[in-house]
Amino acid sequence: MEFETVIGLEIHVELSTDSKMFCSCSAGFGGEPNTKTCPVCLGHPGSLPVPNRRAVNDTILLALALNCDITGCSIFHRKNYFYPDMPKNFQISQYDIPISSGGTLEIDMGEYTRTVGITRVHLEEDTGKSVHVGESGRIHGAEYSLEDFNRAGIPLAEIVSEPDLRTPDEARKFMQLLHSTIRYLEISDCKMEEGSLRCDANISVAVDGSMGTKVEIKNMNSFRAMHRALTYEEQRQRRTIRDGGEVVQETRHWDDARGTTSPLRSKEEAFDYRYFPEPDLVPLEPDEAWVRELREGLPELPGDRVRRFVSEYGLSREIAETLTGERALADYFEDAAGKGQDPVAVAKWIAGDLGALLNDAAVTIQSCPVGTGGLSELVELIDGGVISGKMAKDVLKEAFETGNSPRLIVEEKGLTQIADESELDTLVDEVIEENPGAADDMRDGKEQALKFLMGQVMKKTRGKANPKAASDIIRKRLT
Amino acid sequence: MAISMEEVEHVAKLARLALSGEEKEAMRCQLSDVLEHAHRVSEVDTEGVLPTSHVVPLVNVFREDVVRPSITPFEATGNASWAEEGAFRVPRIL
Numbered sequence: 001m002e003f004e005t006v007i008g009l010e011i012h013v014e015l016s017t018d019s020k021m022f023c024s025c026s027a028g029f030g031g032e033p034n035t036k037t038c039p040v041c042l043g044h045p046g047s048l049p050v051p052n053r054r055a056v057n058d059t060i061l062l063a064l065a066l067n068c069d070i071t072g073c074s075i076f077h078r079k080n081y082f083y084p085d086m087p088k089n090f091q092i093s094q095y096d097i098p099i100s101s102g103g104t105l106e107i108d109m110g111e112y113t114r115t116v117g118i119t120r121v122h123l124e125e126d127t128g129k130s131v132h133v134g135e136s137g138r139i140h141g142a143e144y145s146l147e148d149f150n151r152a153g154i155p156l157a158e159i160v161s162e163p164d165l166r167t168p169d170e171a172r173k174f175m176q177l178l179h180s181t182i183r184y185l186e187i188s189d190c191k192m193e194e195g196s197l198r199c200d201a202n203i204s205v206a207v208d209g210s211m212g213t214k215v216e217i218k219n220m221n222s223f224r225a226m227h228r229a230l231t232y233e234e235q236r237q238r239r240t241i242r243d244g245g246e247v248v249q250e251t252r253h254w255d256d257a258r259g260t261t262s263p264l265r266s267k268e269e270a271f272d273y274r275y276f277p278e279p280d281l282v283p284l285e286p287d288e289a290w291v292r293e294l295r296e297g298l299p300e301l302p303g304d305r306v307r308r309f310v311s312e313y314g315l316s317r318e319i320a321e322t323l324t325g326e327r328a329l330a331d332y333f334e335d336a337a338g339k340g341q342d343p344v345a346v347a348k349w350i351a352g353d354l355g356a357l358l359n360d361a362a363v364t365i366q367s368c369p370v371g372t373g374g375l376s377e378l379v380e381l382i383d384g385g386v387i388s389g390k391m392a393k394d395v396l397k398e399a400f401e402t403g404n405s406p407r408l409i410v411e412e413k414g415l416t417q418i419a420d421e422s423e424l425d426t427l428v429d430e431v432i433e434e435n436p437g438a439a440d441d442m443r444d445g446k447e448q449a450l451k452f453l454m455g456q457v458m459k460k461t462r463g464k465a466n467p468k469a470a471s472d473i474i475r476k477r478l479t
Numbered sequence: 480m481a482i483s484m485e486e487v488e489h490v491a492k493l494a495r496l497a498l499s500g501e502e503k504e505a506m507r508c509q510l511s512d513v514l515e516h517a518h519r520v521s522e523v524d525t526e527g528v529l530p531t532s533h534v535v536p537l538v539n540v541f542r543e544d545v546v547r548p549s550i551t552p553f554e555a556t557g558n559a560s561w562a563e564e565g566a567f568r569v570p571r572i573l
Contacts, residue, residue, distance in 0.1 A: 017544045024547035033566040034552040042555060053541035075532050082495055084569040134571070146566035149555070272493055277532035285538040 001242065004206040005234050007171050008163035011178060012156050013188045014126060014196040015058050021125045021155035022049030022092065022281075029194055033148035041153035043088030049280055055123065055155035058187040059099055060286055061294050062157055063121040065181055065301055068103030073285045074122075076278040084147050085127040093158075095275040098122035099284060105161075105181070106303055107173045110317065116174055117162030128152035157188075163202065168230035172223055175199060176325075179223075180302040184327045192222050199226055205237040205247070212237065213247040217261060219254045229254040233261055305330055313343040322351045329365045332372055339376035346379050353393055357400045369403040370396065378406040386410065421473070424457075424465060428473045431456045442478040450474060481511045 020027050023040035039047040060070055077095035103118030128149040132142035159178070165171045179190050179197060190197040199220055204212035217233055220226040232254075237247050252261040300308070302324045309320035309330075324330045333350050337343040354375065358368060378396055381387050387395060387410055395406045402409075431453055432439045438456075441449035450471060457470045487507045491498050498506065552565030561568040 019544050019546045024542070024545060025549045026546045032552065033564065034555040035565070036549050037552075037555045038549050050540060050542040052544050054544035056541065073538070080493075084567070084572065087567075130572070131566070132572075142571045144571050145569050146563060147569055148566050272489075274493065279533070282533055282535065282537045282540050 002208050003238055003241075004209075005166055005168075006163045006204050006206055006212070007165035007168075007230060008202045009159075009161045009165070009171060009174065010200045010202070011159040011161075011175070012126075012198040013062070013159070013182055013190065015055050015155040015157060016188050016196075017052055017054050017058070017155055019052060020153040021052050021055050021123075022153055023047075025153065027154045029196070031150050033146070034150065036150040037152070041087075041149060043086070049092065049278075051281065051284075052155060056099070056284060056286070057290075057294070058185070059121060059123045059155075059157045060291060061185055061298070062159075062182065062187060063100030063103065064291070064295050065185055065298060066103040066105055066118045066121060066159070068100035068118055068121055070100050070286060070291050071097060071284075073097070073283050074099045075283045076123075076281045077275045078278050079124075080274045080276075084145065085130050086152060087128070087147075087149060091125060091127060092278055092281070093124035093275075094122035099286075105174065105177060107170060107177055108303070108306065108317065109170060109173060114164065114166075114170060116164045116170075119160040119162055121157060121159050124156050124158055126151050126154040126156045163204075168227045168234065171201065171230055172227045175223055175226060177303060180325050180327075184299050184301055195221075201226070201230060203230060203233050203237070205234065205241060207241060212241075213249050215247060215249065216251040217254055218251060218264060219256075221256065225254060225256050228256075228259060229261060232259060236261065299327070302327075302330075309333075309347075313337060313347065315344060315347050319347050319351050322355070323347060326365065332365050332368070336372035336375045339373060341376045341379040342383065345383070346375060349375060349379060349392075349396070353396050354400075357397065361400075369401075370399045374399055374405050381406055381410060421469065424470055424473050427457055427460055427465065428453075428470065428477060431460065432474075432477060439478055442474070445479075482507060482514065 014027075017027050019025060020036075020041055023038050025036045025038050025041055028036070040049055063070060074094060074097045076092050078090040079093045079095070080090045082089060098120045099122055101120040103121065104115050105118060106113055106115045128147050129151050131146045131148070133144050133146060134142035161174070165174060182188050182190050182197070188196055192198070201217045201220065202214050203217060204214045206212050215233060215237065217229050220229045233252070240247055248263075251264045253264040254261050305324040306317065306320045309315045309324060310317055313320075315323070323333045329350070333347060336350065337346045354368070354370065357363075358365060363369075378392055378399070381395070382389055382392050392406075395409050398404070398409050399406050404412075435453065435456060438449045438452045442453060453474050454471055457465050457474075484503060484507060487498075487503050487510065490510075491503070491506070556562035556565060556567055559567050
């Protein structure tokens with residue numbers, strides 16, 4: 001049997017607008033229950049939703065970044081369902097005429113690239129948050145639920161991919177690229193742990209080229225969880241098929257602690273959402289000037305930037321990807337590389353030691369105490385043979401902690417020179433042993449011999465021995 | 480435009496309505512009449528008329544992204560029959 005895994009993703013992104021999608025309540029994260037609600041987001045009769053211009057703007061921007069076509073005239077629909085996370089009993093969403101469709105996102109897997117189709121990007125509102133009170137904390141076994149509508153009505157962009165992904169690795173790469181793309185656009189903070197970026201997956205296994213049954217996976221709250229869940233599910237479906245069983249079409253819940261998926265509901269009882277056009281909202285018709293302005297204002301996106309970093313600076317793809325993950329980090333690199341030092345070395349220091357220092361101290365690149373000039377200086381000091389790469393690690397650490405320039409640190413600490421006595425002792429001993437004649441002359445009081453011996457010590461250390469300390473030791477030994 | 484008993488049962492299920500056999504039959508007749516009535520619209524010649532989801536000739540009605548004060552949790556849950564610490568309390572789901 002020849003297996004092929006087929007994965008499609010559905011991603012929800014909370015837009016970081018100040019106010020909600022259809023009312024003026026704050027769209028900020030969290031807060032005490034129901035402190036960010038009003039008659040509109042509570043669905044009171046007679047209230048009227050009015051769309052947030054910036055949310056529409058940001059969704060168009062996202063759609064353009066994913067190479068989608070912007071729909072000339074799109075409309076909102078009501079998605080009807082019974083679940084207490086929406087007080088209206090429906091969610092305002094888009095259905096058959098979304099704001100955009102037909103895009104692509106290209107992922108680079110090293111040995112190959114894959115162009116993943118983007119079915120659509122549409123705009124909807126987020127739902128409220130349910131806290132299930134009872135033993136398990138999950139729906140099953142709960143005694144009752146508490147509903148908080150602070151999140152209800154926050155603008156949500158939904159991105160649907162075509163089933164073009166073939167491995168969990170590809171799915172993870174796609175999510176990472178999408179994540180950094182959205183961050184570049186500065187339209188969402190994309191925090192998976194806070195739920196401002198959420199991902200569901202459809203996964204099936206085709207056997208000998210014939211399509212398999214699709215299973216939906218929910219509750220994947222990190223890139224790692226997504227990768228593990230898809231790997232688990234891929235194996236589960238293959239095993240089921242190999243054992244002669246049948247994969248059931250259903251929605252499964254990923255349990256991160258157990259590392260397994262379990263059935264949530266079967267498609268048999270799938271919802272019938274009875275979509276109909278939202279009568280309280282008029283159509284969206286973004287004019288050409290608006291769309292053109294957004295298109296022209298698009299920043300260079302991470303995928304393009306990786307390719308440029310590889311061709312322009314000669315970086316490896318891995319380092320280029322690390323540096324372009326965050327727009328500010330990529331900017332930092334370009335600024336540092338523009339100061340005349342070897343860009344490959346500059347990139348390695350940023351992606352390596354500086355990255356680790358930032359990580360450990362939980363500092364963002366924007367407030368990094370080592371400026372781009374300092375980093376360039378560090379590389380210059382190494383290239384000029386002033387300090388070794390090993391010494392540079394300590395210099396960078398000190399620069400990070402004190403904010404001093406690497407050159408200043410090197411000068412102040414005399415780091416260019418070997419001043420350590422025990423190290424010099426050994427060196428002097430070697431020099432004396434190798435030059436018995438000169439040593440004898442020194443013992444006879446010939447000052448000329450000291451100069452010769454010092455020259456040998458300097459030669460051995462490539463000029464890095466501290467002259468005063470070295471000559472003191474020679475005198476001590478030979479007089 | 481008669482609709483079947485199965486359709487009535489499906490719609491009743493979606494609306495979370497428990498209907499007796501008699502009520503179902505009554506609904507079947509009434510819903511059929513409603514559909515019959517609405518169906519007359521399709522007799523009108525709509526050649527060259529664009530699909531209309533709204534009767535008002537407006538597009539792009541927006542508000543600016545400005546936060547205004549919300550109501551209090553006390554006001555929000557004021558009409559709820561069951562509330563707890565500012566949250567709406569609902570019977571267990573499923």
